[in-house]
Amino acid sequence: MQAGTLSTFLKRGAIWGFIVLELIFFTVAGEFLSLSETAFMDAGNMLLLFKQSAPIGIIAMGMTIVMINGNIDLSVGAIYALCAVVLLDSMTWPMLAGLGDAAIPLAWALALLTGVALGALNGLIVWKTGVDAFIVTLGSMLGYRGLVFMYNGEQPTSHLNWTLVDFAEAQFLGLHTATWFLLVVTAAIWFLMNKTVHGRNAYAIGDNREAAVNAGIRVGPHMMINFMIIGFLAALSAVVFYSESGSVNPNDGELYELWVITAVVLGGTKLTGGAGSIVSTFGGVVAIQLLRKGLAHIGADTSTVNLVIGLILIAVLFLDRQLNVKGKEELKI
Amino acid sequence: MTDQTPALRLEGIVKTFPGVRALDGVSFSVMPGEVHALMGENGAGKSTLMKVLGGIHQPDEGRIIVNEVPVVMSGPLEAKAKGIVFIHQELSLAEELTVAENIYLGELPRKRFGLVDWHKLDAMTNVILKKLKVGFDAKTRVGDLSIANQQMVEIARALTVDAKAVIFDEPTASLTDAEKSVLFDVIADLQKAGVGIIYISHRMEEIFKITDRISVLRDGQYRGTLDTAETSEEEVTQLMIGRTLDLSRSASRHELGDVALEVRGLCCKPLFEDISFEVRAGEVLGFYGLVGAGRTEIAETLFGLRDPSAGQILLGGEEVRIQSPADAIARGISLVPEDRKGQGLILGMNCRDNMTLPQVDDLTAGPFVAEGSEVAIFDQYRDKLDIRTPGWKQLVGNLSGGNQQKIVIGKWLSMHPQVLIVDEPTRGIDVGSKSEIHNLIRDLAAQGYAVLVISSEMPEVLHVSDRIVAMYSGRIMRTFTAGEVTEDNLIQAISGIGGATAA
Numbered sequence: 001m002q003a004g005t006l007s008t009f010l011k012r013g014a015i016w017g018f019i020v021l022e023l024i025f026f027t028v029a030g031e032f033l034s035l036s037e038t039a040f041m042d043a044g045n046m047l048l049l050f051k052q053s054a055p056i057g058i059i060a061m062g063m064t065i066v067m068i069n070g071n072i073d074l075s076v077g078a079i080y081a082l083c084a085v086v087l088l089d090s091m092t093w094p095m096l097a098g099l100g101d102a103a104i105p106l107a108w109a110l111a112l113l114t115g116v117a118l119g120a121l122n123g124l125i126v127w128k129t130g131v132d133a134f135i136v137t138l139g140s141m142l143g144y145r146g147l148v149f150m151y152n153g154e155q156p157t158s159h160l161n162w163t164l165v166d167f168a169e170a171q172f173l174g175l176h177t178a179t180w181f182l183l184v185v186t187a188a189i190w191f192l193m194n195k196t197v198h199g200r201n202a203y204a205i206g207d208n209r210e211a212a213v214n215a216g217i218r219v220g221p222h223m224m225i226n227f228m229i230i231g232f233l234a235a236l237s238a239v240v241f242y243s244e245s246g247s248v249n250p251n252d253g254e255l256y257e258l259w260v261i262t263a264v265v266l267g268g269t270k271l272t273g274g275a276g277s278i279v280s281t282f283g284g285v286v287a288i289q290l291l292r293k294g295l296a297h298i299g300a301d302t303s304t305v306n307l308v309i310g311l312i313l314i315a316v317l318f319l320d321r322q323l324n325v326k327g328k329e330e331l332k333i
Numbered sequence: 334m335t336d337q338t339p340a341l342r343l344e345g346i347v348k349t350f351p352g353v354r355a356l357d358g359v360s361f362s363v364m365p366g367e368v369h370a371l372m373g374e375n376g377a378g379k380s381t382l383m384k385v386l387g388g389i390h391q392p393d394e395g396r397i398i399v400n401e402v403p404v405v406m407s408g409p410l411e412a413k414a415k416g417i418v419f420i421h422q423e424l425s426l427a428e429e430l431t432v433a434e435n436i437y438l439g440e441l442p443r444k445r446f447g448l449v450d451w452h453k454l455d456a457m458t459n460v461i462l463k464k465l466k467v468g469f470d471a472k473t474r475v476g477d478l479s480i481a482n483q484q485m486v487e488i489a490r491a492l493t494v495d496a497k498a499v500i501f502d503e504p505t506a507s508l509t510d511a512e513k514s515v516l517f518d519v520i521a522d523l524q525k526a527g528v529g530i531i532y533i534s535h536r537m538e539e540i541f542k543i544t545d546r547i548s549v550l551r552d553g554q555y556r557g558t559l560d561t562a563e564t565s566e567e568e569v570t571q572l573m574i575g576r577t578l579d580l581s582r583s584a585s586r587h588e589l590g591d592v593a594l595e596v597r598g599l600c601c602k603p604l605f606e607d608i609s610f611e612v613r614a615g616e617v618l619g620f621y622g623l624v625g626a627g628r629t630e631i632a633e634t635l636f637g638l639r640d641p642s643a644g645q646i647l648l649g650g651e652e653v654r655i656q657s658p659a660d661a662i663a664r665g666i667s668l669v670p671e672d673r674k675g676q677g678l679i680l681g682m683n684c685r686d687n688m689t690l691p692q693v694d695d696l697t698a699g700p701f702v703a704e705g706s707e708v709a710i711f712d713q714y715r716d717k718l719d720i721r722t723p724g725w726k727q728l729v730g731n732l733s734g735g736n737q738q739k740i741v742i743g744k745w746l747s748m749h750p751q752v753l754i755v756d757e758p759t760r761g762i763d764v765g766s767k768s769e770i771h772n773l774i775r776d777l778a779a780q781g782y783a784v785l786v787i788s789s790e791m792p793e794v795l796h797v798s799d800r801i802v803a804m805y806s807g808r809i810m811r812t813f814t815a816g817e818v819t820e821d822n823l824i825q826a827i828s829g830i831g832g833a834t835a836a
Binding site for chain 2: 216218
């Protein structure tokens, strides 16, 4: 066994330990503080938790790739909203409306295509201009959100298709449709990152871009593909959520980028790139959703939830740093 | 010197880490006004010893004695207060601040209300800079200075305290010859002022030029101290590695093949111009010259990292345009870059993944990477190159410099290139591994690879090359065959004195 195995284990396991802690805390605290009759760890409650994790979780998988790659994408919330608008509005177009339920796959495809195109645009700008992804996607976040407002002004875009709602509310083997999407996306991205050349290259580029170039990896196209993947996943997230709700406000998806990044960082992915894990991101997503749900369970309001999550994020990263510093005898600053 | 008290004395220093006895009873002393070389292979314990001296590690046993007073170093600040100053290989300067601000960082002179006394600061700084006889002043922004001058700023910082001992850790690693001689003058001045100097370096020429005594560490143990005037490179090397190093010339004894790579009139102004040479299969072509002569830039152009402004590159007799590293690799050109960690390796990845990185595209089974084939390739080249690692899962960042370099070389060999370019093959590698890398380069040539070796170390170039291209200021001054080259005419050529271009 080499030195550092213990701290590696602690780091990898930290997010799961944190989840167990949350479960214990909210179960015990719920006994005294909760107004509801059901226990916190009620099976139905937990199933709902996974379903509610899906919108953030699906995007978080894409964000993990982009961040391992050494980039970031702040425009996911806006892409999410724009794709939702495309999904719902396209079904009312005369061309599609006449098709009945056959319009559904077409509307889905349109929404997903929109996401991929918006992501591709982000990636192309990052590739061709060499401007930092943070700046590029900060700009596109504002720009894409502008498009959402241009589409329908301040009005919500609505269209309820009951076949779609039935599909979205369905349960298969006890899990909701949204949960299945989250699980499948997680598995697919895990395979992508751990078993394919694309994943290998993503880690290499994030760790040392110059060495990756010298190994003959075409960094620009690679990064563009990653932005297309996260665009696709932001669209998929919208498709899954709005198939059920049927109405999108132009403000929907705001701050999603921050929730997503919080989940990814909680899962241990480095902001500087080169390191991160899909499974841990899944843990980060569940941990955040647990916290939101748990605090609501014991009667805290939304503002308290945000405050607590903020504090926990900083505390977790501080702990992580302590674990790292001990091993390496880094300089104190 | 013998009747003086040492400026700094170490007595029986022992430091153990879990599983390793990094220092095993090391003792040596530095007299005031002495330049004392500390030598040893990588991993011999030099860095650990310096960390103990600088208060970063606490010794398990033994004493540190400054001017006959035993001291406990609790940290870098304490060491500095005791007059022990370090000039590190990696500079730690704030580039956006001025020279004066850097020198007195954390100790800026104050006026009332805590405002900085800029006049006093500049005056104090200029006094020190004058002593160092440098060509810049207190108000210069550090980022605008050359590496050599930035090092002078570090030295100036050392002079702000009453230094008893100054430790130089590989100070010449990135300096040109002219800059080196300035540094040596400064060291001589410090010496005259009665400061004890510990000089850590792998470069024998320097050691023999400027030091008075040489202490050698091996495997954490003190191996002895030699008077520089009375010893030889062979003796020091033997003490360091327990055997002698063969640096004699070794031109190929095998037949050369066809021309693998030919370059005609290649230009990339202002870096280099009118570069023409050819290298045959089975031949090692050395490139020698000063830092900035354009050697690395030629390698980068051949590898598709720079676009040439004119000229032709011919591979196997056919003209090619190389537009990117991916392009170069596909055509069989490989580059082992100068900065192993910065340009060659993914330090956070394991050995196997680093080795197969450029060809992992071809090692797939369906959509997935065929990890079995990867392991097979790694095992093959681990054995072939004698890479010492516990296994392929080891992170490359944890290997020694020599083994890291072998990973980079193995990475390219496993792709069977036509032309292998090796830039500074043994930079920062200890003496023992150096000769292994040299032998490896000779072996590769014998196996029929065309190898270009760029090096700033003359013994290395002389040792491994069949022919040597001497460069000066972006131009080829002369191409030597093994028979014609001598140290003298090579030095003349790279100083721009040697005659016109000859083929």
